[in-house]
Each structure stands twice: as structure tokens, then as C-alpha cells.
Amino acid sequence: MTMRSMRMVPLLLACALANADSMQPLDDAAMSGVTGREGIGLNMEFLINTDIAGDGSIVHHSCPAFSASTPNGTPDCRIALRFNDRDDSWLVLKDYHGVLRFNKAHLDAARTNSSPSGYCDDECSARFGAGFDPNNRLAFQLTYDHAGVMDNSAYYGDFDLYVNLKIAAEFGATGYLDNNTTGTALGFRAADGPNAVNGAAQMRFDGAMKMYGY
């Protein structure tokens, strides 16, 4: 698959490290006591073709219109995909704007349950292979900070997602540059509020996700 990106995409990655404020040197003895049990807290924000205004609203970067003086336009805010053995055509994601935020994500180590869940059948065991024991295994764990959030709280602050794009095919060797298709084969948006007035869609993830290898 060939991939072209048409714009310098600013990316802001903000990682807030919990426990990082003291900045005191650790000697070997202190280091030997670190187990990682308290894990890492993260806030992360990823912006593509957007800015966040002072009031928190999402501002699209300008995606210049195509004109007679720039027949191939000044392609902007797009990602063009070309698949193998599809050399004459491109699938172009146009007017592509996005915001992705993780709020108060916690990463740490954990162990899987020490006893069987009762959900593993023969087919499941066969995936792991003979002799593998999924119980009490070390795993990475992702959780969100839900301190004080009740089960029925209308809280959706863990994860924000804003996506705005439309999809159309363009043709020829420079199809990734073109805007010969004026309509949209498929348009997609993830947002909040009527006509996206409230910006990004907001989500909540309860519980823990663990990952281990086998």
C-alpha cells in the first residue's frame, strides 16, 4: 500500500508523568525498591489538522479550496491510500481533521487471575498451545482514573475523539493530488452535540484492560 501525506501535521503529545514533580536523584538503594506498582499516569492529546482554541473549542486548519490557478489544487488535510495492484486509482480521505485525547490513563503491571474463569473451552486452549498457563501471569494494565465516579454518574471524561473526513476515489499517477471528484462516496464524523457544536465525542471506559504475550 502506498501512502501520501499532503500536509505538515503538527502533533502535540503531552505526557504528564505522575510522581515526576520532585525531580530528586535516586541512588541504587532507592532504585532497588522501585517495583513499578504505582504505575504511570498519562494525559495525551493528538491533533491532526486542528488546533484547540483558548475556550477549548476545536478549530479546523484551513484546507484551501482548489481553483483555476492551481488546477491540481493545494492538496491539504488529506490522506491518500493506494493498494497493491490498484496502480490506477487512489482512495482519498479528504478534509481530514482529528482530535484524540486520553485523560488520566494509568499504566501499570498486574497479574491475571490465579484461577480459571470457566470460559476457556478446548478450542480456546488450543490457541495457546500445550503447557501454557494463562493464570497468574504478569500483564500490562490500562485503567482510567475513576476516583469518586459512581456507577450511574453521567461521567464521560476518559477519552475524547473527534474525526471529520470524507472519502472519494481519485485516478491516475497523481490522483493523490487531485480533486476531480467533487462529491463524496462516504463521509464520516465523530463528534458531540448538534452539528458538532460541542467538539469531540466523549467516552468512558470502566474496568481494566490487561495485555500479555504468549
Place this chain on the structure above:
Amino acid sequence: MQTLRHCISTICTPGAFGLLVLVLLLPGTTMAALEKLDDSAMANVSGAGLAFVWEDFRWLTKPTSYFEQVGSGVSPDTTFKRGDLRWYGVSLSSKSLGYTWTQTGNSMDACAGNGSGGLGCPIGGPVANFSAHDNPYVLRVMDYAGDGGDASQIGNGIVTWDGNTDPAGSSRTVLEFLAPTEQPDYRFAFWGEIEAGKNPATLSNQGLLKTQTIIQGNASDSVLRLFQFTEPGNNTLALLYHSHLQGDFRFSANQIAGQHSDVLGQPVAFDQRAGLHFRHVDAYIPLGHLFYQALTIDVPRDGLGNPVQNGNFVLEVDAIPDELAVYRRHYSLAVPDAPDAGYVTARAALLTNTPGATPSVTVPDNYFKTHGYSRWGDWYPCQGVGCANPPSSMPAERNAYNTTNDGIFFRKCVGCSNFDAFAYRMTAVDVRAGNNEFTCPGNWSGCSSNPTRYHTTVQNCSPGVSGDARFQCGYGGGYSLPAGRATTVNGKVNPMHYITTLSGDAPSASPINVINTGVANLGDSRIEGMVINEFRFTSFSAQY
């Protein structure tokens, strides 16, 4: 608090956005080193795959937040209007009694009741073992190859597009994402909005419909695979998806008074009972097979293979190639050639999956990998050819006409009046258990000759010659039936006593042949032996 700022000037891969998601969802391997790994902890780690465990898991999207399919212009030669579709508050939770889409203050509103089979509430609590630690979602890379050159074996395993089943020569590498093989049932729900005729400039529209969809079940055994397609000259990205969904489904539109709204984007609470239900659904749809068929992406092409440059794209399951080994693999079941051979294979597939039935033909396991099915209702008890004890007399009941525990049914909302179901018709059959009466249209000799049946008496009508009297017998003109209605024989009860809104054994005022009920169960239904030889989805709107 220290903040790291990292500016990346150019995104080079389409996966960058997702990669950053992955960084947080799949924390780096060095994290684990914070706890000492000894030899025993490392034992059995083969590097074959990654396992994802979700415990006490619940995913809630804010009820005002949505995923949207944005419409576009439509052909000026049609009466269609632009339609924008939104899926609000997409959530995954447990089956417990829970909450609605609306909220009071900072709390979600409690759900009024659990409806039919627990399909009343859209939002429940966390799912304890959404994917258990010992039956997790798995992401891995695998090599798959054919089972050998025994092309004469019906249903022989993996085969390439050009018919190669050699264990070495047909081997291909696959990236696959596997759902757990067993999962508890959970609840997946959203409320939807169809905005018809939207004007993007003024943001006005010509109509809004709000609906709710609730699914309770699971998608265990579903499989997604990515590989390079094996057709010469078409070695493009190939996706294979085997969708396996099991559970119950409800689709409704009735809103609860006081928690209702017709305002764009405004969450509402839906009635906990109303709507179209599907119970005991089991649906398997195989889109693609290793390695001769797959979902691929293309653009529309003319007969010469040149692209039709209207901006649309194609998502297709490629046609199976004309190769013997592929045919044997794909069809997987052969019966002696006969005019009814197609029925024999279909019936064998159906009976293999009907409790209590004995198929006369053994169906190989691979048949049920290459053939899909969709079952609505439990299809119980077994009836007809192949069943142990097919009922020989009435009642031969599967679902009662108003049952809510199985099959396909419509149900009224809480506090609503019963509705007239099963249409207006000349003949009415009382379908309730233990009843076998039916009305006769009058001119069927079988009615009057059968003394055990209720039948009707003379009925005539002649239209007038002018004015409204011309239609006094209905728009079909006059009629003269040798037998009319409302006479019973041998003490049989007039079924209209049960099935009309009127009472009495001999209703005097134009009873209608319907069943007045709060639930109308249509019964069970199923599709078996669904084989996909070719399937193509082509977008249409890019040229407008």
C-alpha cells in the same frame, strides 16, 4: 509535573493515528520489567501472539456524542433526499437492569424496566469477564497452508486462488484478530437519528427519526484476518471476516412521555417494551476464505478493466475461481446428482442444526465454515421431514401467537392499547394452543362437509346504481356467497368470539378477522446453507 512535548512534523503512515492509540492501549514491553521476571514467568512465552483481557469492562459514549455517516447530494432524477445517519451513545455493558439515555443532574436516569428478555434498558453495569484472562482476544501472526494434495477430498482445507493445496507451496502469512471462543452475553446499544433532507448551508432538515437499537448476546468465535490475495495480478490487500453473532435484538422508536423530544441531538428515553424483537438469533456470515476469496477494495471498472472515474469505490468479495480444488473446498458437500440435489444438501444442512432431527446425509464440518446461516428463533420443536416425531395433528405449535420468549415479534408499548394483528382477511385461523377453529370464506365445500368445523351462512350484497351506494359492498363490486358468517356447528365456538374486539358467539356488527393483541409473534425463521460466490458493494453518491 513535567510535560513532554513532542512535535512530529510529518505523518508518514496511515496507521500513525492508530499507533498512538496502540501506545496507550498496548503499553510498551519495558513497562513490565518494573516487576522482576524470573525464568518461570518467562516460560511458555513463545512470541506467537498478544492476548487482550477486559475485566469489569464497560464502554459508555456520552448520549449526545455520536458517530455519523454524513450524507451527500443525490441523483436529481430521483425523489431521494440526502440522509445523515448518526449513532449516539454507543455503549457496551452488562445485561443488568440499568439506565436510559437521559440524565437528571449528573446522574443517568434509571431504566423503568427490563422489557422482554432483558431488552428493556440500553445501559447496564460493567461486564465481569468481557474477555476472560484465559480466553482473551488474540492478535497474532500465523502461517496457514493447505492440508495436502488430496483434491478429491470434499471440503479439503486451505487452498490458494489457483488451486494449490500443497502444505509447503500454499503457505501464506496471515495477521489475525480472534474473538474469544466463549464469552458471556453482554449488551450493545445505541440510539440513532436519521436526518432527512438536511441542508448543510442552513443546517435545516425536512424530518428527523429517532430510534433505539439494543443487542444482547456476544460475538464469540468471530475472526478477522489480513493477508495478500493470491489471485495472479491481483495481489492486493485481502480482508477476511467471519462474523458470528448470537443473542437477542430489539429495534424501537416509541419514546417515554416526559422524556421525549424531537429536537436534533437531544437524548430521549425509549419505552422498555415496544418494538420489533428477534430472540435466539444465531447468525454466521463468512466473508472470504483462506486463500481463494477475500474482501478487497477497488474502483468501479468497465468491461475492459478500465476504471470508471466517477469517484466511487468498490468493496467486494471476489468471485471464486474456476478451480476444482476451490469448488470442492467451497461447496464442501456433494450428493448424487439428481433434480432435487440442491434441496437435499440444503435440507441436510438444516437438519444438522435442528435439535431432534436426523439428517439422512452427513455434512462435513467445513461446510459450516464456508456456508453462512442466520437463525431467528430456536426452531423448536422439530417438525417435518427428518424429525423424530413430527406432529400429525393440531396444535403444531412453535411459538404462541403472543409469546415474547422466542422468535420474531412486535410488542406494544407500556400503557398502549392492543393492536389488531395478522391483517384483515376472509379466513381467520385461531392459532392459540388447543384451538383449531377457523372461519370459512363460504364457498369452499370442505367447510360445510366437515361437521367439526365452524362455518358460515349465506351472505349477499348488491351495489347500488348511483352515488355512494355503488360502493356499499366495497370497491370490488357485489358478491353472493353461498354461506355467510356467524353460525356454529356441533357446538363449536365461533372463533370471532376470541379474535375480534366484539364479544359473543354470534357478533352482530361486522366483526373483523384479526387478532386483537399486545404482542404479535411471527414465529421462527432461518436461512441455512448461505454460500457467497461473489458479493460487491459499490458506492454511488460521489458523482453528485
